[in-house]
Amino acid sequence: MVSGPDGSNSDTHEPPGEMIAVSLWRGQGSSGGLVRYDVPVRDNQTILDIVTHIQRNIDSTLSYRFACRVGMCGSCAMTVNGVPRWTCRTHAGQFTKNGRLTVEPLRNMPIIKDLVADMAPFFDKWQKAEGRFQGKDSRTDDVEPVRPDSPERKTADAGIECINCAICYAACDVVAWNPDYLGPAALNRAWTLMNDIRDTAGGERLRAVSAGDGCHNCHSHQSCMTFCPNDLNPTAAIAGLKRMAVRAVLKGEL
């Protein structure tokens, strides 16, 4: 057994090694600022590991959100060095610049406390975009077959793996400019449902997504697609909705 310089046992205390200077946003609502914490560097350390280290070892009043730690639940997204990231799947080494790192809550949403953004407006917009499946069959009907190789199914497949992390929403400047804009995730969800042949609410949904704060606000600058951790392409989904809306107008259906 090796003793550290302070006589501590090396099994429980690492020798003092390289440190990262982490600036974390601390505060409530709109008032707050960056606070610096020094965190030891570890192998394969994620941003979420760093935040957890601070909460467990330095200041237990720090608030942040996570659940699965494997990129499934979408609850751990934060702004890391100015860009929105899923923190459980982001290695700190990849983002640390000159031993420094900045972690802030996601933008475009109100801050509840510290690193926790209020996701309510984000999810409200899923409802506004009619992001609910509405079927026509009851439980006594047979399951309607959907061919995996049909164009609709393939189009829906391309957008279906959304984990509701709001990274695209935080990256979108149009949301920042028009807080009522439905945003990339809700519109992407609406697009997958418009391509679900079992769904019956297409008409209402198209009206909802092409209204004032809907798909026509999108400037196609593709920040959503650039930052989506699951490689989804909300820009393409929104372009699809725009085309559908134009076609419906030409046919006199909208």
Added chain:
Amino acid sequence: MIGGHRNHPLWLAFALHRVSGLLLSLFLPAHFLVLGLAIDGAEDLDGFLVLTENPVVKLAEFGLVFLLAVHMFGGLRLLALEFLAWSPRQKTYAAASLAGGFFIACGFLLSAGA
């Protein structure tokens, strides 16, 4: 501010499209004003057009043609993005719009200088 989430080529393509559009809309009133000179007679207009021989004005015209071309190609890219099937080569198309704009503006400068 450019940086952070805006630090990617397609956001810059958006910014170029927006800025070129704004600058062109500033140019339009001046354009109509000069054309309006013709209403009062050819001399006024010709008197003004002599200015275009000035190298500084030539350079400004190069800028103008560049803005027009880059805005047109950028607009065509957006129309294709929104109305045709999705193409994953948007960065290539954005770079081609920029190159196309520059090419046309250079062509204008060479032919105007000749």
